[in-house]
Amino acid sequence: MAEQLLSLDDLAVQFKVGSMLAGGIKTLKAVDGVTLDVKPGECLGLVGESGCGKSTLALAIMGLVLPTRGRIHVGGQQISGDKPPDRMEMARTVQMVFQDPYASLNPRQTVRRTLADPLRLHGVGDKAEVEARVIDLMAKVGLRPEHADRYPHEFSGGQRQRIGIARALILKPKLVICDEPVSALDVSIRAQIINLLLELKDEMGLAYIMISHDLGVVEHVSDRVAVMYLGRIVEQGGWQEIFEDPRHPYTRALIAAIPDPFHRAAATVAGAKAKGEIASALNPPPGCHFNPRCPLKADLCTVETPLLGTVAPGHLAACHFRDRII
């Protein structure tokens, strides 16, 4: 365990929604028993659609939402339901890059303030050192020194995302959660940001959790991949295993759903499309949550929840029929 930077142990986060009068209180199992590790310097791709719990998972890892059950070890800290983390130490361990580069920068702060304030807050008192670190990091993310005194509205979407990345790195964290870092950007800008993130990862020895619905991006950047559906991890493994030998029908449906003009993936995932719509996380189907949409559905699937089982060392899938899919 010691070598892990982050480990989640049967993590569950639940919310109470509704009110007594309005149809009763329901429990939303946003994250439902997730066990996961990230090593230093590793990139974990986290794939899933709306309601799968990836955003809540990210909030829990950063200590902004407390677990209902289970534990999180991150850096040297342990977080559990009755033990909130030390916020300042967390800030120096985990940071985040946001999806929307327009909403994620304070319109009334210059780049310099955005980057320098956190340094001062964390006790870097020396003016010259603050300035040096700000300018150095700006250079690393591809911003020029004269950008320091500009406000966010003076930048394009791609440049804003560079500022957002710089803010995430200013405290030299070990783990960065990237929440759909390119999906709000113009298509012709995305490659710049993906390349930048990969360069910074090698240069600064960062670990990433790359949350994305774009499988092409996830395959490109990830070392390992976890696929979530309605609060649970349904499959995880090395990137090659997930994309070349997917064993969970949901993973296969995701791959099959990608418009693929070269028909490259068609052979591996033929007939794997999902039917219908994602169920509400408030009221997930019994057994395997994916069963109403699954082409392989059998009676067993509506009764018994499949556990993550080993397909190959390091490759797990939560499907009763994981060995039958080839």
Next chain:
Amino acid sequence: MLLVLVRRVGNMVPTLAAVIALIFVLFSVIPGSFMSGLGDDGRTMDPAVMERMRKEMGLDQPLLERFVKYAGATVVGDLGTSFRTREPVTKLIAGRLWPSLKLTMAAMLVAMAVGIPLGFVAALRPGSLIDTASMVGAVSGLSLPKFWLGLLLMYFFALQLKWLPSFGYGDGGLTHLILPAIALGVSPLALLARTTRAAVLDVLNADFVRTARSKGMSERRVVTWHVMRNALVLVVTTVGLQFGSLMGQAVVVEKLFSWPGLGSLLVDSVFQRDIPAVQGCILVFVLFFLIINTLVDLAYVAIDPRIRYG
């Protein structure tokens, strides 16, 4: 619907309780200052009279006991006895309630009947003469002191043209109602015109209106089938807040036109240090506000399917 009603009425309870407590604190905990404050106008109070009033108001009893007594009496509808007339305050209020309601409803009727259509027409022709004129009119209407407008109306229509009586309740007929209702109704009228215009413009820019146009609908149908109801939803809240507070706002208009409503009663009672009557009037204003807004919430549920309290 019933559930919504129960819920809304349930929501009123804490607000009402807080208001009762507030009124108690304002007038019963610091009544000494209430009296001495009014002593400022030159007359000094006889200490013996002060002492008698203290007794009468039960000020020699412990605070909590007084509050429990007051609150308990209020809840069962006993608002105390007027210092001035020695009648139950409820009876005083009952006599003033109908003129007050009549004035408030007439003013709101004027405001809604003119303001909402005006806002609609203005929004459908943005930038046109009628739009500009009505919006200049609206912002002016919002800026007019009610009593000054009342004075001007009185001057022109009663004193110069002699079309209408200048003040008083008369036999309760329409002619006495017209001028005060207009004086009171102009500001909610202006606000409703502005709110309606903004709401219609908002809805006209909505995606579903573009969908409606893409269906090949005429602009008139777009408005009647898709814009009106959606705009109304946005206006309803304003109607509720305005209507609810209008009875209280009527104070100055009632005073100006010598209208025998609750507002006049309140002001007179203040000057006569008739604390139970003052408290009673305020309570009625608050109750009126809460009832109107509960009704508006019910209307909301009826026209907007997205809102389901129950």
Next chain:
Amino acid sequence: MRLGANTWIGGGLFAVALAVAVTAPWIALTDPVMDANLLNAELPPSMEFPFGTDAQGRDIYSRVVYGAQISLTVGVVSQIANSIIGVTLGLTAGYWGGWWDDFVNGLTNVMLAIPSLIFALAIMAILGPGLVSLLIALGLTNWSYSCRIARAQALSLKSQGYVQAARILGYGPFRIMFTQLLPNMLGPIIVIATLGMGGTILAEAALSFLGLGIRPPFPSWGSMLSDARETIAIAPWVSIFPGLAIFLTVLGLNLLGDGLRDIFDPQATTRRA
């Protein structure tokens, strides 16, 4: 940033009112209180008395000029108090949520349920007439709109990425409210304050009109109108000029508020106070 016609006209009217209030001792022709002369009672406007004279023979022009001091002092000071109370409550309620939010919400509902003029009237009744009483009565009763706006803004801003980022960077709640939320909600707050100032001036006039605000003989626009009903038939100018002064000042503030809203938030057409 383009300033519309509303901003110019409104700002201009308000600036004139401010200028009149500040320069009153120099531009007034006579002393507003002392220079009563019953021989001059109820004279129509003339070269000597531009707005005419009242029943005591005082120059209405001079009284209107001095009245600006009272109206604007009450308007500005009370509205600042309202804004500070409203923003403090709304900002903290919106950001923290929970029981504090419930409490502030309840308080706002109570404030809304008592028509603000009635509330102010009640406080005036207790405190007695006078400028300080007016400032207290109007400064404590009109904060619910500021509070609602601040709360709504805090609620919507706190889900923005930059506020989340500040939390992740270890900013404490007060630092977040002060550096991340407050600067980004100033626009709507200023708009509400401008419109609220107009409302406060109207309320002051109403209270003085009822005899509960500034007491005669001191000139307040509202108190000048309190006896007007008796004289309107024979001397309408006694009522017209003070009322016009109130109207134009409030109109200026309302236009200015509209103009500022267009500048700060061009999209928000329905967020009317």
Next chain:
Amino acid sequence: MTGARVTGAGGNGPLLKVENLRIALQGDGVTFNAVENVSFEIGRGEAFGLVGESGCGKSITALSVMGLLRRPLSLGGGRIVLDGEEIQDASAAEMRRLRGKRVAMIFQEPMTALNPLSPVGRQIAEMFVLHQGASWREAMDRAEEALRQVRVPSPERRIRDYPHQLSGGMRQRVMIAIALACGPDLLIADEPTTALDVTVQAEIIDLMAELCAAKGTAILMISHDLGLVANMCNRVAVMYAGRIIESQVADAIFATPSHPYTRGLIDSLPRLGERARRGRQRLTEISGVVPSIQAYPAGCRFNPRCPAVTDICRTTVPEATSLPADGIVRCHHHG
């Protein structure tokens, strides 16, 4: 999504012909050309794709075909010919008869594109009342049938539902039902699946393609996703900064992209399976930023970002060069 491609149904002359379309944007005292010199043709039953980044003018091109441009946008010039009939100057009443009946449109945001206060059944039924003079009762029956066709489960109950009671995918099905209600000749789909989850997107695209193929409806598909469009359409045009810079048969645009921008787009995106075959390569970046409409560069508008830029690109707008199979490319350096 394979095999769902709509095939041309033949017929005389193109269904829609857009020629030298120019769309004006009225700024503060200045008029910009938001779209200029845009020409394309769509055959009967054909699926045609218009691809580009946000702000390139693809959506307003579609709106101009519907006659739905609104201030500050207006039609600045060019011809729009629908089934042999010029409609660019048609009156509002004439356009209303075309809209919905002959040309229908689906929008990006299913959350806001439906009236929140009206049951979805009624919103479909409006089409039959408007264009076919049906009674409301009859129209509601047909709305139920239309919902069944777009495979909404238990349509007899769903017609009474309000939009907020339906999921995003279901709402987009309702939009499709509205659009196809009167059997239009052309369906314009403006980013119809961008707001949806990927697995739901696949289903919606398949449904749209299948229904249009069955009814012989042509599709004008607008998207930023080149892969999605190429998969569904016969031909694809790529727009950049208000102009069409390349147009080709769908397969060819991936196999032989001819404009540096198209090539850059295809190369810059990590594609599934690529890493397994070739290992992780650094992605090819397109440098610079998308220009804003107020600051379109002279000459070829891609020139500040183009790796092959020369002097002529900065001064002269490139003419269209023919490519095989009716394709065109606008680049000085082609061939």
